[in-house]
Amino acid sequence: MVIDKTAVIGFPVDHSLSPAIHNYWIKKLGLDIKPYEKINVNPNTFEEQINSLKQDGFGGLNVTVPLKEIAFNISDETSGVSKKLRSANTLTLGSDKINGDNTDAVGFINSLDKKTIEENIANKKTLVLGAGGSARSVVYALNQLGGHVRLFNRTTEKAEILLNDLSINSSPIGTEELDDYANSSSFIVNTTSLGQKAGEHNNILSFENIKTETFIYDLIYNPKRSSFLEKAVAKGLRVQNGLRMLIEQAACSFQIWHEIKVDASDELISLLESM
Ligand code: ATR
Numbered sequence: 001m002v003i004d005k006t007a008v009i010g011f012p013v014d015h016s017l018s019p020a021i022h023n024y025w026i027k028k029l030g031l032d033i034k035p036y037e038k039i040n041v042n043p044n045t046f047e048e049q050i051n052s053l054k055q056d057g058f059g060g061l062n063v064t065v066p067l068k069e070i071a072f073n074i075s076d077e078t079s080g081v082s083k084k085l086r087s088a089n090t091l092t093l094g095s096d097k098i099n100g101d102n103t104d105a106v107g108f109i110n111s112l113d114k115k116t117i118e119e120n121i122a123n124k125k126t127l128v129l130g131a132g133g134s135a136r137s138v139v140y141a142l143n144q145l146g147g148h149v150r151l152f153n154r155t156t157e158k159a160e161i162l163l164n165d166l167s168i169n170s171s172p173i174g175t176e177e178l179d180d181y182a183n184s185s186s187f188i189v190n191t192t193s194l195g196q197k198a199g200e201h202n203n204i205l206s207f208e209n210i211k212t213e214t215f216i217y218d219l220i221y222n223p224k225r226s227s228f229l230e231k232a233v234a235k236g237l238r239v240q241n242g243l244r245m246l247i248e249q250a251a252c253s254f255q256i257w258h259e260i261k262v263d264a265s266d267e268l269i270s271l272l273e274s275m
Contacts, residue, residue, distance in 0.1 A: 002257070003033070003060045003092075005033070005034045005056070005058045005059055005060075006022060006060040006062075006257060007019075007038060007039050007053070007060075008036070009053075009061050010038070010040065010063070010064035010065060010067060011040055011043060011067060012040060013038045013039065013064060014038070014040075017275065018038065018062050019035070020271065020275060021247055021272070022036035022254060023036050024268050025254055025260075025262045029260065039053070041067060043070055046067065046070045050074065050093070053093070054093045058093060059094075059257070060090070060091070060093070062091075063089050064089070065133065068088055068102075068133060069133075071087070071100060072085075072100050074098065075100025076097035077097060077098075077099050079101040079102065081140070082101050082102040084140060085102050085105070087102055088102055089101075089102050089103060090103050090252075090256055090257075092256065092257060102137070103250075103253050104137035104249050105138070105141040106141070106249070106252050107137075107246070107247075107248040107250075107252055108141045108245050109141050110248040110252070111240070111242075111244035112240075116238075119186070120186040120187040120213070120214070121186070122145055122146040123147075123148070124147060124186035125185045125187075126142050126148060126149050126150070127181060127188045128149060129153070129188070129189065129205070130152075130192035131151060131159040131161075131162045131172075132158075132191065132192070134191045134219055136162055136165075138189055138191050138219070139151060139163070142187070143166065143168055148170070149168060150170055150172075150173050151163060151172050152173040152175075154192075159172035159173075183209045185211075186213065186214055186215065187215045187217070188210070188216050188217070189216075189218070189219070190220070192204070193220075194228075195227045196220050201227040202227050205231075207231045207235050210237065212235075212236060212237065215237070215240070216228070216232035216238065216239045217239070218240075219241075219242035221243035221246060224243075225239075226241070243273070247272070248264060251263060
């Protein structure tokens with residue numbers, strides 16, 4: 001089974017790379033389906049717009065900020081991970097029901113090398129910066145991989161809520177404890193939006209005493225190397241940006257809809273980096 005009409009919805013959605021990713025696979029596989037689109041959907045008229053997209057023949061929708069929670073709430077059936085995260089980034093519009101899934105956490109897991117999982121995450125101290133929507137998926141994923149997760153966020157209460165929601169036995173880190181914990185962590189991931197805007201610097205961590213074997217990940221992929229990753233590279237640490245996660249979460253949605261396994265080829269990565 002393949003789904004003829006698919007799209008990403010968001011508010012705004014203009015800068016989304018999802019069309020480039022899905023259309024790359026659609027073209028590569030020679031699928032006889034419509035090109036994947038991007039559509040602005042206003043949160044205030046979400047259900048009406050989803051119904052009208054369904055009338056127009058759309059069968060699969062990716063959902064981006066700020067619509068993932070509403071997408072979860074209007075789904076008739078939801079996957080286990082979607083329930084846990086209370087958010088859906090993949091909707092399948094059936095004739096009588098909407099299925100909601102979330103591929104962000106598995107996208108994050110699939111973006112990681114086996115060696116990094118074994119040596120830097122499983123049974124190791126890991127640190128997540130931020131407590132927004134993407135932090136939720138990352139914390140869930142690290143916990144699934146056996147990492148001991150601690151969370152730092154500018155607003156501590158949000159970190160507390162996140163850990164409680166995911167039933168993770170851990171506590172938010174305070175500013176005074178942050179550098180000590182970071183220095184003993186094996187994996188550190190920035191999920192905050194700091195560093196996305198031109199000229200903006202992420203100075204949450206001092207990289208002075210981070211261990212040389214620590215793996216540094218930033219969900220930001222534009223710029224390709226954020227100020228956070230720049231600092232890590234200057235210290236000689238291994239780093240990864242969020243592009244691979246973006247592709248892997250898309251690959252999982254693609255498989256849910258079309259039942260075809262696709263991957264993050266070098267050609268696709270180069271294409272996205274050139275955009
Ligand atoms: P996303 O869906 O990408 O995770 P989000 O839910 O808006 O986006 O979350 C943004 C994250 O970046 C939050 O953790 C936010 O911190 P607060 O919860 O305190 O707002 C963090 N963030 C954004 N701007 C920041 C800044 N200038 N300094 C520190 N953290 C920042």
